[in-house]
Amino acid sequence: MDSTGTAHVLPPKPKRLPGKVAVVTGGARGIGAATAKAFAESGAYVVIADILDEPGEKLADSIGARYIHCDVSVESDVERAVQLALDWKGRLDIMFNNAGIGGPCGSITNLKTEQLMALLEVNLFGVVHGIKYAARAMIKGKHGGSIICSSSSAAVMGGLASHAYTMSKDAILGVARTTACELGVHGIRVNCILPHGVPSELLLDPYRVLMGNPDLQPEDVTKIVGERASLIKGRGGTMEDVAQSVLFLASDESGFITAHNLVIDGGYTVANNLLSFIYQDFKD
Template sequence: MDSDSYLPSKRLLGKVAVITGGARGIGAATAKAFAQNGAHVVIADILDEPGSRLADIINGRYTHCDVSIEGDVERAIQLALDWKGRLDIMFNNAGVAGPDGSITNLEIGRLTSLLAVNLHGVVHGIKHAARAMIDKKTAGSIICSSSSAAIMGGLASHAYTMSKEAILGLARTTACELGEHGIRVNCVSPHGVASEMLVGAYKRFLGNPDLKTEDVSKMVSETGSLLKGRGPTVEDVAQGVLFLASDESGFITGHNLVIDGGFTAASNQMSFIYQG
């Protein structure tokens, strides 16, 4: 589904957002959805060319940001404050796939590198977003990208799964603390979205370097959802993040919004029992 098929409703009118990993994939789709709904968006990423180009398109701002470096995240948030004087929304979206393979061969150095991005990066985002929101007395919304892999075993590597499940716990504990300031902390957990990361994983697992995005989307629509013939898109996830960023979710915190077409909720392997 194309992002243009969603009608903007100005649900974020005047709000200021920072999106890490916002240059492509789910982050870019969310940046567009936020801007279409009236938000001022700072894109923070290590992909300078696509990030800058997208920021120009949505009349936002771009900053180079490696989320594993705390100072980079702090500077991204400061850019929002210098630009618009406040921060209302923080979307901690940046992440990497990390090492595959058996736990018996897991290289701790590579695990440490993954956690520096996937987990420490989220800690940096929550920490500095919360400081800005408390200082400006903004009842803001912090959203973190987790994954269906945090809910169901066997969907991703040990390292990636560990990092994404840790994010769920972090979101719950920080929701407890920051609720005193009116700040909400929630997660989104997508499944099967044919992002660059997932397509790369399928290429490795299936040993097929020629796989395309549409090939992965077709596989997911056939086996990774209760909704037959309907695969997930980056825009589906962006709409979930938009809801959690908006005042429409004003009484929701400490929650994990699973965007998986029902995959982790129930099995479709026995669907024949409902027929006839």
């Protein structure tokens, strides 16, 4: 309101993905759903690809997106998801390879190969399928693109997850780097996000076991993680934090960033907050 008492309405924020076309695997819930919403709000046309049909279709209807049943371990399913985007809007600009599952826990001495392979088929091969078909569409379209892959803080710090899960998420970093090298000449960027302690459905069950509390809720996990990060006490990560990071990597604002691993962890993996008392010599 100015000096004359006239109220001024602030102009809307500019859309960060105007007219862009995106595919989000694992987009029916959790980080994928938060990202699909952020993409749509930023002006993108979104294809949600998941095996959770009911929540996926409901979300798609609510944000003006399209839904397709897609098991990322099945190569033809991923191909069909990309083709849906092409049939719908004639192009593909963004691929978010987000779908993933948890792995078998326990000692390496008891790890069963068949369990490991089942995990890799989703977490690793699913990402490879996504990069493969997104790259084909983007190269043919001749307008570049952004491919983002979900890894994990477990890929850069030991002891955070099972051996199988950690292996799958670490391998994603490697394939993202090599494909970034190949695809850069086509204007295609390939990057990874590495969330830590975000209270998605994938994380809740392990925390319930770890804390011995089957009733543990997402806000409880957020508080636990926040106490161990290097930001304000209790400030844990949210799915929206991750979605905004993916949005940045998907947008032209990150146009000179590729082969990068964006860790979203509140400093957990690089800063020892347990000894922060040694810095507390300032008094108000």
